[in-house]
Amino acid sequence: xxxxxxxxxxxxxxxxxxxxxxxxxxxxxxxxxxxxxxxxxxxxxxxxxxxxxxxxxxxxxxxxxxxxxxxxxxxxxxxxxxxxxxxxxxxxxxxxxxxxxxxxxxxxxxxxxxxxxxx
Amino acid sequence: xxxxxxxxxxxxxxxxxxxxxxxxxxxxxxxxxxxxxxxxxxxxxxxxxxxxxxxxxxxxxxxxxxxxxxxxxxxxxxxxxxxxxxxxxxxxxxxxxxxxxxxxxxxxxxxxxxxxxxxxxxxxxxxxxxxxxxxxxxxxxxxxxxxxxxxxxxxxxxxxxxxxxxxxxxxxxxxxxxxxxxxxxxxxxxxxxxxxxxxxxxxxxxxxxxxx
Numbered sequence: 001x002x003x004x005x006x007x008x009x010x011x012x013x014x015x016x017x018x019x020x021x022x023x024x025x026x027x028x029x030x031x032x033x034x035x036x037x038x039x040x041x042x043x044x045x046x047x048x049x050x051x052x053x054x055x056x057x058x059x060x061x062x063x064x065x066x067x068x069x070x071x072x073x074x075x076x077x078x079x080x081x082x083x084x085x086x087x088x089x090x091x092x093x094x095x096x097x098x099x100x101x102x103x104x105x106x107x108x109x110x111x112x113x114x115x116x117x118x119x
Numbered sequence: 120x121x122x123x124x125x126x127x128x129x130x131x132x133x134x135x136x137x138x139x140x141x142x143x144x145x146x147x148x149x150x151x152x153x154x155x156x157x158x159x160x161x162x163x164x165x166x167x168x169x170x171x172x173x174x175x176x177x178x179x180x181x182x183x184x185x186x187x188x189x190x191x192x193x194x195x196x197x198x199x200x201x202x203x204x205x206x207x208x209x210x211x212x213x214x215x216x217x218x219x220x221x222x223x224x225x226x227x228x229x230x231x232x233x234x235x236x237x238x239x240x241x242x243x244x245x246x247x248x249x250x251x252x253x254x255x256x257x258x259x260x261x262x263x264x265x266x267x268x269x270x271x272x273x274x275x276x277x278x279x280x281x282x283x284x285x286x287x288x289x290x291x292x293x294x295x296x297x298x299x300x301x302x303x304x305x306x307x308x309x310x311x312x313x314x315x316x317x318x319x320x321x322x323x324x325x326x327x328x329x330x331x
């Protein structure tokens with residue numbers, strides 16, 4: 001039951017984040033929406049490693065108790081770091097775009113780049 | 120029109136996720152990981168997977184991290200420096216930093232060095248040391264801290280840590296090196312790399328803001 005609740009929360013966060021990513025106009029808000037979606041995906045994956053009555057996947061606990069699955073946790077460790085790095089990079093690009101085009105709105109940035117392409 | 124399309128796409132996304140979600144009622148057996156942990160000299164199953172069975176994934180992940188930090192450097196460097204000191208020196212924070220910083224640094228090194236035995240590892244250790252640097256930057260002013268850290272040499276340390284990681288990984292592959300010492304070395308090197316990466320993000324986002 002706990003798995004279902006946590007996984008449902010993760011899916012809800014993903015949908016919410018993608019909604020912000022699609023519907024918001026400013027780049028910073030879009031990136032923050034992506035951030036929320038990524039947090040939801042991480043929550044979903046971590047909730048998969050839950051086992052009822054399980055202990056952390058460490059050697060040293062008395063035998064016979066079920067242990068949580070270490071594999072999703074290891075996958076998520078990678079995802080968190082890559083998420084941090086790519087979010088920093090995309091925010092840097094957003095700052096650079098705002099410096100050049102004096103706007104953060106996605107549609108105006110598209111218009112400006114299209115004008116540049118036509119020239 | 121656009122909003123309806125967006126909502127339709129979101130509904131479709133949810134519908135795609137639902138079948139996988141419904142299959143969560145029965146959880147699969149945990150694959151036996153204790154043998155794997157013993158083989159790689161770890162007591163922590165996650166560390167055995169990250170630094171043993173999926174070592175190449177971790178190495179390439181560190182490479183991606185370093186590449187993203189290079190991207191942040193070269194994207195933000197042309198934007199002008201902020202004129203006044205971005206984070207000025209503050210007396211109160213300075214006093215608190217004197218008390219807290221040793222604990223933060225010791226805890227971070229402890230996490231990196233004992234990541235194969237319990238909860239911890241190189242990535243959280245690097246993040247903790249990076250937030251220690253943030254504390255120091257708020258206490259001292261970020262430009263002064265950057266001068267005191269010798270940022271140019273830090274860059275060499277970062278690339279040196281990556282090169283050492285790759286050489287260690289290749290050595291582990293060629294000669295079948297395994298054991299706790301190797302995991303500690305991996306964790307410490309990853310910790311150094313992540314610390315410098317977070318410092319780069321912190322410094323460049325604070326100092327090079329550009330003008331709008």
